[in-house]
Amino acid sequence: MVEGRPRRALITGASAGLGREFAEQLAARGVDLLLVARREEKLKEAAHALVENHGVDVAICAADLAEPAAPEALERFARERGLSVDWLVNNAGIAGPGLLDPTPWVDQAAFLQLMMVSVAELCHRFVPAMRERGYGRVINVSSFAGRLARPAGANYGPAKAYLVALSEELALDLKGSGVHVSALCPGFVHTDFHETADLMEMKRGLPSWIWYDAATVVREGLAAVEGGKPIQVSGRLYRWLDPLAQSVWIRPLLKALAPGRES
Numbered sequence: 001m002v003e004g005r006p007r008r009a010l011i012t013g014a015s016a017g018l019g020r021e022f023a024e025q026l027a028a029r030g031v032d033l034l035l036v037a038r039r040e041e042k043l044k045e046a047a048h049a050l051v052e053n054h055g056v057d058v059a060i061c062a063a064d065l066a067e068p069a070a071p072e073a074l075e076r077f078a079r080e081r082g083l084s085v086d087w088l089v090n091n092a093g094i095a096g097p098g099l100l101d102p103t104p105w106v107d108q109a110a111f112l113q114l115m116m117v118s119v120a121e122l123c124h125r126f127v128p129a130m131r132e133r134g135y136g137r138v139i140n141v142s143s144f145a146g147r148l149a150r151p152a153g154a155n156y157g158p159a160k161a162y163l164v165a166l167s168e169e170l171a172l173d174l175k176g177s178g179v180h181v182s183a184l185c186p187g188f189v190h191t192d193f194h195e196t197a198d199l200m201e202m203k204r205g206l207p208s209w210i211w212y213d214a215a216t217v218v219r220e221g222l223a224a225v226e227g228g229k230p231i232q233v234s235g236r237l238y239r240w241l242d243p244l245a246q247s248v249w250i251r252p253l254l255k256a257l258a259p260g261r262e263s
């Protein structure tokens, strides 16, 4: 509670997957919500269930975060309704095209807007007020794909690496302010992500033991930000692999193993 009011979480990508699970776990703690995604019907269904099950206040705002105007519109939406944002969960994301795919630049730019620029702008717009109030929790949903370079399209991984760098540096800037910032880096998680990206064949080809459920990932993310941990790799397997991904030995090895043509 803050000054007699419950805290409120703005969650992007709340219509499905990890975002929907963040809404569930935060509502179970009595946190009011502001849910954001493009599919308004899904948001309405989620809001109805969350109000029914947890008795929290839930506002919804349909927005396409690939549109450059969306973060400002979201800030206006919250201000006009008197909603103070204490938690910011930047979770919306897609697999997207590879940088060198013959996708028109306008779609490439929309991907980068969604995955990086909108996250930075939402931090810019909402975090200063958290700092003034002396309390805030920010989770930027990154990925284990942001923890090491792979020959995998040069878009998704670098965008997620930016979220790790952004979170780590913001956490340093905000040290002692009462605002905690964490990058959450999951490996493979059962959500709609792979179906949306037409990657179900790839998913079926991967062993079941490398997959985690959304509830575990979100629980670990919430614990990390409460504990002031700037980077949380989620899932025991990925936590075990992470020191290897950060070691000086992995880059020459990946270079040697990467498919490629000699010039």
Ligand SMILES: NC(=O)c1ccc[n+]([C@@H]2O[C@H](COP(=O)([O-])OP(=O)(O)OC[C@H]3O[C@@H](n4cnc5c(N)ncnc54)[C@H](OP(=O)(O)O)[C@@H]3O)[C@@H](O)[C@H]2O)c1
Pocket: 012, 013, 014, 015, 016, 017, 018, 019, 036, 037, 038, 039, 040, 042, 063, 064, 065, 066, 091, 092, 093, 094, 095, 114, 141, 142, 143, 144, 185, 186, 187, 188, 189, 190, 191, 192, 193, 194, 196
């Ligand atoms: N699943 C995995 O294996 C995995 C692993 C590591 C990291 N992640 C990251 O986890 C985050 C959540 O993904 P997920 O796995 O939960 O996938 P998901 O089930 O497909 O959910 C993605 C969410 O993002 C929203 N979204 C997509 N594009 C949007 C846009 N332009 N504007 C606003 N909202 C948008 C979707 O809502 P609408 O379609 O209604 O807009 C949906 O609510 C992503 O950032 C993803 O990169 C996922």
